[in-house]
Amino acid sequence: MAEEDLFEARRRKLDGISNAWPARFVRTHLAAQIHDEFANLQAGEDSGKQASVAGRLVASRVQGKVGFGDLQDSSGKIQLFVTSSGIEAFDNLDSGDIVGASGEVIRTKRGELSVRTDEPLLLAKALRAPPDKWHGVSDTEVRYRQRYLDLIANPEARRIARARIDTLASIRRFLDGRGFQEVETPTLHPIFGGGYAQPFVTHYNAIDRDMFLRVATELYLKRLIVGGMDRVYEVGRVFRNEGVDWKHSPEATMLETYEAYADYLDVMDFVQAMVRDAATDAIGTTKVSFRDADFDLADDWRRVTMHELVSEVTGETVTAETDLDTLKALAGRHHLKVEPWWGPGMIVGEIYDKVAEGTLKAPTIVYDYPKEISPLAKDHRDDPRLVERFEAVVCGMELCNAFSELNDPIEQRKRFEGQQELREHGDMEANPIDEAFLEALEYGMPPTGGLGVGLDRLVMVLTGANTIREVILFPALRSETTDSG
């Protein structure tokens, strides 16, 4: 039957129904509550207790004068057992319909816990058929464009959505419990900064100027630290106008936390505890399988400096003192393109990025970054060529980025000027000078430990999702078009 005929056949079934779109239905139980409450009911036994349930009819089996239906609600599934006088109404339902039913909770002869009803009630018609009851929907494009179908048909989609919700709730609990305050800062920025990325540009009509969608929340959260809000965090969408791959989405959700009087070593402990709690709360265990690795998030994460790691992976000793020519030669041996204006730090960063990072499997804290590639981190207490910065990496994917925050406004201005030079060389991801931010620092910012966590990525690790699109309910896709060539 053609699609229009299927649609029409379903629509016709509304004709004889007086109130096909009721506004309300009183439920007494979710499916899972019935399974809990009546777990001990024996096969063939009636409970004597009434229940009202509602949800989507995902399967039905009519056998003569009785019928069986599987009702799916937010908690799970419960069988409807439709008897005598209800069979005509039941026969008039289609799979996918939203249905309510009231009756006695029983367990059938075959052992299936059921609500026995003689009046199944249509609560909302599904004019389109739901996904195939057995195969579900597996076309990735459909799963992303019509995530509701994925959620209806695929338990895995529901599991991931739920884990994300629970991860976020856990993190908020963790932070709130430590005296952090959740704040909201602007999404539209006059200057982009705080992250190394190309911004989206939009136009603000009321003040007739171009604005940038934020690439990070960092520079506003630090203003709040200046303002005396000692522990703040924001969970927010950030926008990066770049390519999409398994670990990058142009819209991503970032958690940033700032804690006055803490340093990056404090933040190392902090982020591990937060991730460990999130795992326990979201998936009930700290043992995870992600991509080709299995590990326990409760184990202490390995800590290695960037220079140690680069040395280890390349087999050549690289330190902050290694000279430019040696580094260029090393980069060349790894077939890396090095721009002529790059200093030693940028080359080390490039070797790390392209050669070393991908070798890391279990969570690893890579710390003490070159200053050149870290314009917002504080000078290292022992080595002025380095900064106090770390990233945690899992299976070659950066999970978080943290610093002892640079709070010296004079040094910060120099760093911005360094970024400006990169922009003049054509690096449009380098951040422009943000005078308003510098002015805030000039009023005095306490020493602060800051952290940025890619929440989508954290959910990937916890759920084992192998692409970021699986943990974003509505990932960005090109428009569907019917244009012909």
Next chain:
RNA sequence: GGGCCGCUAGCUCAGUUGGUUAGAGCACCGGGCUUUUAACCCGGGUGUCCGGGGUUCGAAUCCCUGGCGGCCCA
């Protein structure tokens, strides 16, 4: 941006070397069935083979081009 792969019924898929009227299961429609659970039995057959152009006696199949998606690389 580059390379490779894919797009066939509402869904999941098959479709040989280019050759009759493009198939299966599910879903759907009609009939049967008072304990089914991928229910079952009998009957029915749904289509812009992603769009456009070309080659050919003949195109889902080959070529060109565009779209969308996936994987890998930058």
